[in-house]
Amino acid sequence: MTTLQTGPSDDTTAGRSDAFSLSYSGFDPGEEGLRETLTSTGNGYLCTRGAAEWEDADGVHYPGTYVHGLYNRATTMLGGVPVHNEDLVNLPNWLPLKLRIGGAEVLRLAEVEILDYSHELDLRSATLTRRLRFRDREGRETGLVSRRFVSMASMHHAYLEWTITPLNWSGSAEVVTALDGRVTNDGVPRYRQLESDHLRPGSTLFPEPEVIAIKAHTRQSEVVVSLAARTLVHTAGEKIDVPRADFRTSDYIQQTLSLDLERGVAVTIEKSVSLFTSRDPATGDTMTRAHRSVVRARPIDAAYAHHCEAWGRLWQACDMRVFGDDEVQHLLRVHISHILQICSHHTADLDAGVPARGINGEAYRGHIFWDELFVFPFLTFRTPDVTRGLLMYRYRRLSEARAAADAAGYEGFMFPWQSGSLGTEETQEVHLNPMSGRWDEDLSHNQRHVSAAIFYNVWQYVTLTEDTMFLEYRGAEMMLGIARFWSSIAHYSPERDRYEIHGVMGPDEYHEKYPGASEAGLRNNAYTNVFVAWICDIAASLLDLLPEPRADEVRARLELRDEEVTRWKDMSRKMFVPFHDGVISQFEGYEDLVELDWDSYRAQYGDIQRLDRILKAEGDTPDRYKLAKQADAVMLFFLFSDSELRRIVRRLGYDFPADAARRTIEYYDRRTSHGSTLSYITHAGVLARFDPDASWERFKVALASDVNDIQGGTTREGIHMGVMSGTVDLVQRFYAGMRVSGGMLRLDPNLPSGIDGVSFDMTYLRSPLTVTVMRDRVTVRHRDGVIDATPVKVRVGREERMVAVGGEETFSLT
Structure with a gap:
């Protein structure tokens, strides 16, 4: 039997007799x-x-x-x-x-x-x-x-x-x-x-x-x-x-x-x-x-x-097959099984979000963060009704998002970093550092980018499903209210002739404020600002996608003003983005921070994933250093394709040379502790295009992170939903190269050397498909049996074909 070692005991092992079993032999109290x-x-x-x-x-x-x-x-x-x-x-x-x-x-x-x-x-x-x-x-x-x-x-x-x-x-x-x-x-x-x-x-x-x-x-x-x-x-x-x-x-x-x-x-x-x-x-x-x-x-x-x-x-709707690596095959099915335990068709009608740690443990208190950003790509291509139901969790809490924005002096919908039953901010004001035993101030509620993630999730759902009814009756209101929030939190700088956003945190989480500052938050987090430029561009023309009566109703419901739309158009062209040394700066002033002696800290502590706890226990602060817990600026390359990101940045008036993505990704890859396993997902995804071996290395760490409990005890407190979903999404979106644009399904494979190919089941525009990507070919089979199934347009490389209902098309990659 192939064995996965999960504990220190020689006679206690976890393994599999087949790809659909997670089994343990022997009892180990320490691993129970x-x-x-x-x-x-x-x-x-x-x-x-x-x-x-x-x-x-x-x-x-x-x-x-x-x-x-x-x-x-x-x-x-x-x-x-x-x-x-x-x-x-x-x-x-x-x-x-x-x-x-x-x-x-x-x-x-x-x-x-x-x-x-x-x-x-x-x-x-x-x-x-x-x-x-x-x-x-x-x-x-x-x-x-x-x-x-x-x-x-x-x-x-x-x-x-x-x-x-x-x-x-x-x-x-x-x-x-x-x-x-x-x-x-x-x-x-x-x-x-x-x-x-x-x-x-x-x-x-x-x-x-x-x-x-x-x-x-x-x-x-x-x-x-x-x-x-x-x-x-x-x-x-x-x-x-x-x-x-x-x-x-x-x-x-x-x-x-x-x-x-x-x-x-x-x-x-x-x-x-x-x-x-x-x-x-x-x-x-x-x-x-x-x-x-x-x-x-x-x-x-x-x-x-x-x-x-x-x-x-x-x-039948959700399986994923990997050829050439039995361990990867097994772990992907472990992940799929757990995703469906947490988010199945039963979830669709519940008033529920996606707890970051599932519903099989108490870590993070069962709160909903931004992890749905990593979960929805798997669900939407297989169980879109579940995604729709989970988005309704956010919609039902718009009144609290509006109240939170108003209390902070803003307009629109400002969603909380941690959400629970009501949609109010549930982030702790203090957080226990297990290394020091002290309760430190927790400023992570300043991660306003969760509102940007919700906008992105709604837009992706509508784009992938063409659910125009959801857009008309729910989605457009959410998206425009979020755009209004970003417009209100941004301010115009006449000196730069650009819009800026201050007082926020990026996904990194290690940097809560500037060194020695009494005021929380950072200036011009690049991930946030670029994201907002994209949001404003879509929001400015969103009402044009709705039938006129619905557009008028949404406009009236939000009391939307013409000058707001004009400001969004301006922001889509004039958001400030910081750069240094030819790379995107994580935030303004990042280049002034101190370089960390990574080798010294690895030698002293071994596991330095949670550098924030280590530094604070030493009486220091991560705010002083050029480091990151997890992908921050790099997230831009994870969410947007190269061509889309280039359009955004160039519309803002910045140069975006051909090597900008690679230089930025490699710069932060050397300065990231991966204190969140989500970071391995992001870095594996963005490296897939130009360093597939490095991508595969990080992917396999993420894939085994829960089963092997690489964070030293966190998995027993609940699975990591974002990581489990992210691994499956990474295979379909970065290794198979699948995305939707221009009303068609596109595949641009980047298979790593560690596998021979992949095959997965999915649904696109109510049509059940099986996609198989091998080194020399791509095959798309339309599985018949759905009443309202339609032919699907597929593009592989430069070749476009229509896959008929019940038909199959094979594209050569040679």
């Missing part, structure tokens, strides 16, 4: 938290960490279940200062199944001799299976197989099955099945000084002999959450009745099932669970809804078949 994240089970509505059902949260194990968009706010007093935080809530634990043999203590891995252990996630269906053989203190050997999944076919349902086999004994045993509301948000060590108790007890209920139910309330947001569980026992495929003992408190409920076990005879425990919240439509009383739903649930085998069919349809 990482494995729990990577083997989570989700369906786009809810997600549960891969914790063992028989274990409680104890520093090794951390059960956690999360629902998209379900937050609660709490306040902590730190040194007499109130610190407010909103968290994605860890909901009542539906997992507990515990085994007690012969009246002994319940099974805990730490208290038995493990004879055999495996832990596997089937990526095809996000099904988690544990196989355990153990010997207890009395010498009894028992086999236990645990299988569970969160249904992709029925969004409110989850299933758990145990198969227990006494191997050398017969006798009595008990299985405890429970729903536990005594949970807190305790999954991120650096947050443990902060308030983490988000649930208050509601009630518990035994509505039927085989059903238990629990209701809880979030303390501040007043969301009601109810779960119901039905537990059945089977032998030889036949349901059997067993004695049951009930126990409950206001926040915990359990049944103890008494079993008579016979040596060599397997007994199956089937636990079906339903979960509803008061945020769900057509729900009413959540306890009643959960009870009715779980009673009507399919038997587990039928439910599993239905679940696998739903996943099969997703893989």
